[in-house]
Amino acid sequence: MKKYRVIIMAIIAMGIILIGTSDPLNSLYKATGLISKGIDNDKDKNREQKVEDKKPTSEKDDENSIKDNSKYLICIDPGHQEKGDPNLEPVGPGSGYQKARVSSGTEGVATKKPEYVLNLEASTVLKHILEGKGYNIIMTRESHDVNISNSERAIFANDKNANLVVRIHADSIDNSSKTGASILIPEEGGRYTSSIYEESNKCAELIRSSMKNSGIQINGVFQRGDLTGFNWSKVPAVLVEMGFMSNYNEDQMMSNPDYQRKLMQSIADGVDEYFKTK
Ligand SMILES: [Zn+2]
Structure with missing residues (x-):
């Protein structure tokens, strides 16, 4: 029973902190948004890197040869x-x-x-x-x-x-x-x-x-x-x-x-x- 009390107290405390801010929901979205955006950015970078690696040599040659031709x-x-x-x-x-x-x-x-x-x-x-x-x-x-x-x-x-x-x-x-x-x-x-x-x-x-x-x-x-x-x-x-x-x-x-x-x-x-x- 003590465990439940601790959890309930923690939830109430979090609620008080969120309500205490001027725009609690928005703040929460912003906070989580920033986190996910950061992760996504890293993912995109990784993806781009992989695409670059997988690009066939002929396609790379074509890009280079446009200038030469x-x-x-x-x-x-x-x-x-x-x-x-x-x-x-x-x-x-x-x-x-x-x-x-x-x-x-x-x-x-x-x-x-x-x-x-x-x-x-x-x-x-x-x-x-x-x-x-x-x-x-x-x-x-x-x-x-x-x-x-x-x-x-x-x-x-x-x-x-x-x-x-x-x-x-x-x-x-x-x-x-x-x-x-x-x-x-x-x-x-x-x-x-x-x-x-x-x-x-x-x-x-x-x-x-x-x-x-x-x-x-x-x-x-x-x-x-x-x-x-x-x-x-x-x-x-x-x-x-x-x-x-x-x-x-x-x-x-x-x-x-x-x-x-x-x-x-x-x-x-x-x-x-x-x-x-x-
Ligand atoms: Zn002819």
Whole structure:
């Protein structure tokens, strides 16, 4: 019984102390609030520390590379334009052999979409992804109603001192079952392109493995000595043929926003790997 009396006396004493203050309940809340706040703060700090520790290295690298990548300029060239220009231009500086300034490109067998529309769609996605990685981007065109020849596109990138040109196209062939992406690069030992072959090839191989890792069908890296856009380039250049618009399914896939994003992400990741070697 004595025990109970002591407890009751203690409760009464606490009550008197609380009532004695001007705003007993508020004081009590404040007191307990401060305590819990202090504990919470410590918890938050611990949590932040743990999140920092768990952050994957690649994410940390991305944060760092945003600063580094701003020194690189990438020129994206969405292939073709609304109207082809059959007037001729030399295929390389000083060449006697001439080709059309810009051809009209192909058209989707399922979507009926002109290639120049698909190329700009995809190029715009690629631009945003690369900008998100911190790169500076210039585009040879951002609308369809232009007339810029293949040599003019190359000279544009040369004059801007771009570090890389990425040309975006889609394929077509007289065989509706043929599918897959291809990467074209300037010819090794070519009359105009021997100085840019090595870097172009390095970049193309990194894009190829990135596409392969993303599960995209990639047919290979192919050298081309006949492309005006390569022959006038003083800058490493790759041309990605995204797939075949002459194949019903692949044509539809290339216009699917999810696939388009996946495809452009894989190209951007390859480009990013390339600049890590610099
Ligand atoms: Zn094309």
